[in-house]
Amino acid sequence: MNENLSSAGLIKLAQDSTKGSKEALMENITDMFLSPDGRLNDHERVLMNDIMVKLLKNVEKKIRKGLSERLAESDEISIELVTMLANDHIEVARPVLEKSALLKDEDLVETIRNRTDSHRLSIAIREHVSETVSDELIEHGNEDVIEALIQNSNAELSKASMDYLVQESRSVDRFQEPLLNRNDLSFELVHKMYWWVSAALRRKIVAEFDIDETLLDDALEDATKEVIEKHNEKEGVMEKVILLVKNLDSQRKLNFDFVVTSLRQQKINVAVAALAELSGLGVKIIWRVIREKNDEGLAVISRAIGLEKSQFSTMFLLILQANSGPKARSTSILNTMLNLYDRIKPDNAKAAVKYWQRDYHYQEAQMLLQDAC
Incomplete structure (x- = not known):
């Protein structure tokens, strides 16, 4: 010595x-x-x-x-x-819990399970928090702990934890902003969260202010879509198809004949994107109409965008063949659909499409909030 x-x-x-x-x-x-x-x-x-x-x-x-x-x-x-020191009173424990590199995951987990939320809060703001430790903090911590963890950009969150926190953010408003600011939040979860936030905001505004709900929906939807588009950096197949269709529309080359040609060539993605652009509907709704064989929906859309009966008939048969194969027995089905087409009034069809033009996730978020009330 x-x-x-x-x-x-x-x-x-x-x-x-x-x-x-x-x-x-x-x-x-x-x-x-x-x-x-x-x-x-x-x-x-x-x-x-x-x-x-x-x-x-x-x-x-x-x-x-x-x-x-x-x-x-x-x-x-x-x-x-x-x-x-880490398991002492929080005044003693805080410095080592926040800074000591000697504490391993198993040591931190033991403290999380057996000490106070103040101890957990100190762990949540460490320079690095592993997925294992984050999972334990989420399971045992209060809202203060979880919010601090989400705000910690160096905290690793597992996919399961992220899914859970996004779900929780529907009822815990304080989780929403820090979650949306995380770089590791997937686009799908970003998309879902923005619509939940918009639907909750709508409910609050309608309850507290005298306002035209249609105008409010337009404003919230436009603002939310703008923010979501900034997060959508993916360029998958569908995104490229949508871009192609929008370019054709800007050149005034997009019309019903293009939809029919795409269907004949079995380019279903292109036909869906084109029909979505022509109707002002989202591709998710068009896909749902086609995949679920929602023939009434197809008739309503056709009426709303002003298709002639012969045009509707051609599109319907091509979609039927795409779903059921070239040997699909179509005569009786077609007659039923043409009768339906005749009964639908154009004004009613346009009103229905106007409602459908509300983003699918926005409608879904509103329904979830209604169910929760």
């Missing part, structure tokens, strides 16, 4: 039972750990760690807090000592 520190002096302090002597002993030993000169060899370091562990049980909270603050970023102390 370095001669600058008297071994006899340390022994004397250890033998003295007064509070001041214990505090002085703790400070001297702590100084040894933190000295840049490396005063302790391995054997001495083990011995000093053992002494500090024993002293911790007999010194007041103020001293333990000071020790935790000084040793929070040290990598020389024993895991036994750092876990004792």
Whole structure:
């Protein structure tokens, strides 16, 4: 041991039972750990760690807090000592819980399960939080803990946890903004969340203000779509098809003949995108009409965009063949659909399509909120 520190002096302090002597002993030993000169060899370091562990049980909270603050970023102390500090009163535990790199996932999980939300909050703001630790914080922590975890950009969140938190954000407003600000939130979850937020905002505005609900829906939908589009950086097959169709429409080359040609060539993606553009509906709604064989919906859309009966007949038969194959028995079905087409009034069809033009997720979010009431 370095001669600058008297071994006899340390022994004397250890033998003295007064509070001041214990505090002085703790400070001297702590100084040894933190000295840049490396005063302790391995054997001495083990011995000093053992002494500090024993002293911790007999010194007041103020001293333990000071020790935790000084040793929070040290990598020389024993895991036994750092876990004792981590599981002490929160005033003592906070520095090591927030900063100590010696605490492993299993140590943090043990603290999360057995200590307070204040301890969990300190863990949630650590420089790095693994998926394992995040899962435990979400399971055991209160809303303050979870919000702090979401706000921590260095906290890893598993897919299951992210799905759960997005679901929870429907009823816990304070989770919404930090979740939307996370870089690891998938586009699908971003899309879902924005519509939930919009639907909740709509309900609040309608309840508190005298406002035209149609105008409100238009404003909320436009604002939400604009934000969502900024998040949609994917360029999958459907996205490219939609871009192609929009370009054709801007050049005034998009018409019903293009839809028919696409169907004849079995380019269903292109036909769906084109029909969506012509009707002002989302591709999800058009896909639903086609895949679920919602023939009435197809008739309504055709009436709303002004298709002649012969045009509707051609499109219907091509979609029927795409769904059922070239040998589909179509005569009786076609006659039924043409009769339906004749009964639908254009104004009623346009009103129905106007409603459908509300984003599918927006409608879904409103229905979920109604169910929750």
